[in-house]
Amino acid sequence: EAGVAQSPRYKIIEKRQSVAFWCNPISGHATLYWYQQILGQGPKLLIQFQNNGVVDDSQLPKDRFSAERLKGVDSTLKIQPAKLEDSAVYLCASSSSGTGNTEAFFGQGTRLTVV
Amino acid sequence: GEDVEQSLFLSVREGDSSVINCTYTDSSSTYLYWYKQEPGAGLQLLTYIFSNMDMKQDQRLTVLLNKKDKHLSLRIADTQTGDSAIYFCAEQYSNYQLIWGAGTKLIIKP
Numbered sequence: 001e002a003g004v005a006q007s008p009r010y011k012i013i014e015k016r017q018s019v020a021f022w023c024n025p026i027s028g029h030a031t032l033y034w035y036q037q038i039l040g041q042g043p044k045l046l047i048q049f050q051n052n053g054v055v056d057d058s059q060l061p062k063d064r065f066s067a068e069r070l071k072g073v074d075s076t077l078k079i080q081p082a083k084l085e086d087s088a089v090y091l092c093a094s095s096s097s098g099t100g101n102t103e104a105f106f107g108q109g110t111r112l113t114v115v
Numbered sequence: 116g117e118d119v120e121q122s123l124f125l126s127v128r129e130g131d132s133s134v135i136n137c138t139y140t141d142s143s144s145t146y147l148y149w150y151k152q153e154p155g156a157g158l159q160l161l162t163y164i165f166s167n168m169d170m171k172q173d174q175r176l177t178v179l180l181n182k183k184d185k186h187l188s189l190r191i192a193d194t195q196t197g198d199s200a201i202y203f204c205a206e207q208y209s210n211y212q213l214i215w216g217a218g219t220k221l222i223i224k225p
Contacts, residue, residue: 040217040218041218042205042218043203043215044215048212056212091157102146103160104158104160105160106157106158106159107157108156109157
């Protein structure tokens with residue numbers, strides 16, 4: 001079974017530039033998450049999709065961050081304009097929906113450095 | 116609000132047992148998870164426990180849950196160099212949202 005794919009693996013941009021990250025979840029997984037992981041911290045949920053609808057985006061800085069999941073499969077996360085404090089690893093995860101525990105499968109992440 | 120706390124580092128000798136601790140504040144969590152993150156790799160689910168259980172054992176891993184004290188622990192028996200990683204505790208609410216700790220870095224001494 002193919003895992004969660006993310007690209008690019010690394011990105012370096014200057015502050016005020018724009019950047020986009022792409023995620024392809026595991027086939028058939030209805031739930032997709034974007035997390036921000038700052039060095040030395042646990043992941044922080046930015047947005048959670050159920051199919052192509054947003055379940056939770058309460059911690060997404062909507063003045064600069066946007067995310068979409070067209071057709072309920074792939075997703076993109078965009079930052080425009082980037083700030084120095086956006087330097088982090090951006091993790092995408094997916095899980096199947098249903099009752100009980102929901103194991104989230106993570107991609108390797110995109111490491112963003114804003115200079 | 117919700118909060119999950121872990122100590123930042125744990126150092127053990129190879130072959131000894133490692134015990135990684137986690138405390139949480141919200142008693143309405145349904146499942147509690149332990150994830151492992153190796154350098155340059157994504158997060159990998161190690162094990163989980165349902166909130167109405169006290170203990171779960173899975174090969175070298177033992178999870179203990181004390182609901183009264185809101186305390187979760189992960190014991191790794193016979194710790195090996197391959198166990199070097201950051202271990203994250205996470206709790207799941209009924210809406211499937213996960214709240215994460217900051218992670219405990221496990222350091223193995225030869």
